[in-house]
Amino acid sequence: MxxxxxxxxxxxxxxxxxxxxxxxxxxxxxxxxxxxxxxxxxxxxxxxxxxxxxxxxxxxxxxxxxxxxxxxxxxxxxxxxxxxxxxxxxxxxxxxxxxxxxxxxxxxxxxxxxxxxxxxxxxxxxxxxxxxxxxxxxxxxxxxxxxxxxxxxxxxxxxxxxxxxxxxxxxxxxxxxxxxxxxxxxxxxxxxxxxxxxxxxxxxxxxxxxxxxxxxxxxxxxRPDVDDATRQAMLAEEVRKALALGGNLVIPAFAVERTQELLYDLDRLFDSGALPVTEVYLDSPLAVRITGVFEKYLPHVNQPGTPPPFRRGNLHLVESTEGSKRLNRLAGGAIIMAASGMCDAGRIRHHLKQNLWRRNATVLFVGYQAPGTLGRILQEGAKTVRIHGEEVQVHARIRTLDAYSxxxxxxxxxxxxxxxxxxxxxxxxxxxxxxxxxxxxxxxxxxxxxxxxxxxxxxxxxxxxxxxxxxxxxxxxxxxxxxHLPERDWHNSYAETVLALSQRLQTAPDDPTRADLLRRVRAALGLETA
Ligand SMILES: [Zn+2]
Structure with missing residues (x-):
């Protein structure tokens, strides 16, 4: 009308x-x-x-x-x-x-x-x-x-x-x-x-x-109603278990708000003695700057008598690419936070590449992972993923802490x-x-x-x-x-198929089994058998 x-x-x-x-x-x-x-x-x-x-x-x-x-x-x-x-x-x-x-x-x-x-x-x-x-x-x-x-x-x-x-x-x-x-x-x-x-x-x-x-x-x-104390206790438990294995704890975190919430909770846990003071690397120039905006609008997060949560001695704000690359040498014992939160871009992908294959590493998801993103694929239990065109084996513990929302x-x-x-x-x-x-x-x-x-x-x-x-x-x-916005499309299915094939070939007991598998795939594609 x-x-x-x-x-x-x-x-x-x-x-x-x-x-x-x-x-x-x-x-x-x-x-x-x-x-x-x-x-x-x-x-x-x-x-x-x-x-x-x-x-x-x-x-x-x-x-x-x-x-x-x-x-x-x-x-x-x-x-x-x-x-x-x-x-x-x-x-x-x-x-x-x-x-x-x-x-x-x-x-x-x-x-x-x-x-x-x-x-x-x-x-x-x-x-x-x-x-x-x-x-x-x-x-x-x-x-x-x-x-x-x-x-x-x-x-x-x-x-x-x-x-x-x-x-x-x-x-x-x-x-x-x-x-x-x-x-x-x-x-x-x-x-x-x-x-x-x-x-x-x-x-x-x-x-x-x-x-x-x-x-x-x-x-x-x-979702359960989670108050500050409960949420912080849940985080402490995850951090303790991850560090006990001797590897790194990698946390994909949205640069805006989730990062600051984590820093705030970690600050409380370090100050109260619930967690030993551990080196925390915030490897995201964006998150570092955004943290400055939070300080401007939320001055009340600072507790009298303790270091401000966003300026602790054990918190390392990493902005430069060289600084980020240096983190590759950390084989364990550190908490590394980076963006993007769903692992589809940013420095987190480098840290995943460095840590996913390690059995003593832990990746902790603390935010929503949209269908089709690398974060969701890891959460769903993928054994191999592709990062920057390379195949990476997933041996790290993949954990999800559903206390932040x-x-x-x-x-x-x-x-x-x-x-x-x-x-x-x-x-x-x-x-x-x-x-x-x-x-x-x-x-x-x-x-x-x-x-x-x-x-x-x-x-x-x-x-x-x-x-x-x-x-x-x-x-x-x-x-x-x-x-309709499809949550999954043929690209997801293609990537999974290629990975599954490669994995089957790797884990097959012998060459005749591999040859047989390839023969069947080629037949399905209508290719001549080699
Ligand atoms: Zn929103």
Whole structure:
């Protein structure tokens, strides 16, 4: 219907990553988030494709928080002609000042490696999605706002940021659209934090909305309520067991917040004597700088009479490449933290290469691992993995400590949604693997919410925010079949098949067995038997 506002879900619909919602209304159009797609190759390829809208026609943008799956395509958006402001909290802007250039650097490096392989295969070269320079140029667009204060977004649209308790600076964004005397109130949850978390209180938000767009990352999961003391005790146990083996403890950690939470907990454990003072290497220039932003916004983490958690004598902040390479000589007894948290980029891959084959090493996952990432593949028990084109045997202990979470679990999501009631028109579920999203939908329906008012848009689907009746839903740009972000694709399956074949050949008892295996594979491929 002309004149009705609409939201088109150009990311974090039918999957978790690539958050990007396009709001169109009588006064113009704006984006809520513009994130990078992560996970399987099919999903990541969307980052290279043109936006399914004209960036130069978008007036402005509201950004919920600094995580790359919400902010990571801002430089690409600016490069493609977006000239508006990006409204975000001041802490988000400070975090992005380091995170976006780092992301640009990662794009450049990935493409350099890819082009090297492409040259060997006689294929053409590709350009990075954006460079560090592009990212630095896009920082001018960021415009810091305060929680709780209305801002004018564009004619007929205003917005207010609420603390989402998910990450330093994270927000849920309340939007009011007014057209021809009718006001439509929409709340975008952004990512929601749990009710208990270091550094933050539980998420906050307004009530009496028309539409609520809510994330469903853990829509089907219950997590135990873990307080500070319990979480620290669990971490201490993992660290003690890892160090007792004599090897290194390698912790893939997101540079933002998870790293600082770990440093904070380790600091408490060292100070209390629960852990012997152990050398900790934070090998991530990004995490080192981000830690500085945390110090600025969270001065209260410092305890009187003990060293500040982020400036301890046994904490080594490693920024230079040479310093990072020197860590390769550490055969054991150290805690090495590095990014990226899902092991799909960054220095952690070097440390995994150095430690995965060691039987006395431990890799401890402390964060969510998206399907298809190296982190998830290790968690699922792979015996061999490929890192930088090389095959690496996995002998290290692979552990997961499920005590840290940036996300509300099912109960917290239900509570948060209930606190927004009454919601007059609809609840739109986004940002979750399909099983999680369906689980949340079912629980909301059980809790008495009319099931026809709970919507689960696919990627690139538009929902028209009508004042009454069933809202029209249409697919506007089907970039992936059915608007579904596949968690696994043939690339995952190919990599697993090649590894399995190589492993079978290695472990076969004798050459005739190997020859027989190859004969069967060749027959399946229709090749002549050698
Ligand atoms: Zn997030």
């Amino acid at each position: 002309p004149g009705e506002p609409s939201i088109t879900f150009h990311g974090a619909a039918g999957g978790v990553t690539g958050s990007c919602f396009l709001v169109e209304h009588g006064g113009g159009s704006f984006l809520v988030d513009c994130g990078m797609f992560q996970g399987s190759k099919t999903v990541r390829e969307l980052n290279w494709r043109p936006f399914p809208f004209d960036p130069s026609s978008i007036g402005t943008m509201l950004l919920t928080h600094a995580h790359i799956d919400h902010s990571g395509l801002i430089p690409k958006l600016v490069k493609a002609g977006f000239t508006g402001r990006v409204h975000c909290t001041r802490a988000t802007a400070d975090l992005l000042a380091y995170m976006l250039p780092d992301s640009g650097f990662i794009q450049e490096q990935d493409v350099r490696r890819l082009n090297f392989r492409n040259r060997l295969r006689g294929r053409g070269e590709v350009e990075p999605i954006y460079t560090r320079e592009d990212a630095e140029a896009s920082l001018d667009r960021l415009h810091g706002v305060d929680y709780g204060k209305w801002i004018e977004v564009q004619p007929g649209a205003r917005a207010r940021f609420w603390d989402a308790g998910h990450l330093l600076g994270s927000a849920s964004i309340e939007v009011e659209l007014t057209e021809a005397g009718r006001t439509t109130r929409i709340l975008f949850s952004g990512d929601l934090g749990p009710e208990k978390k270091p550094f933050h209180d539980g998420p906050d938000g307004p009530e009496k909305m028309d539409w609520v767009v809510v994330e469903s990352t853990y829509g089907g999961r219950q 940036g996300h509300a679990d099912q109960t917290a999501l239900l509570n948060w949604t209930r606190e927004r009631m009454p919601v007059s028109r609809g609840i739109i579920l986004t940002h979750g693997e399909e099983s999680q999203r369906i689980a949340l939908r079912d629980r909301l329906a059980e809790a008495g919410i009319d099931g026809t008012r709970i919507l689960t848009p696919a990627l690139d689907e538009r929902i028209v925010l009508t004042g009454s009746g069933e809202p029209p839903v249409e697919m506007v740009a089907e970039r992936l079949p059915g608007g």
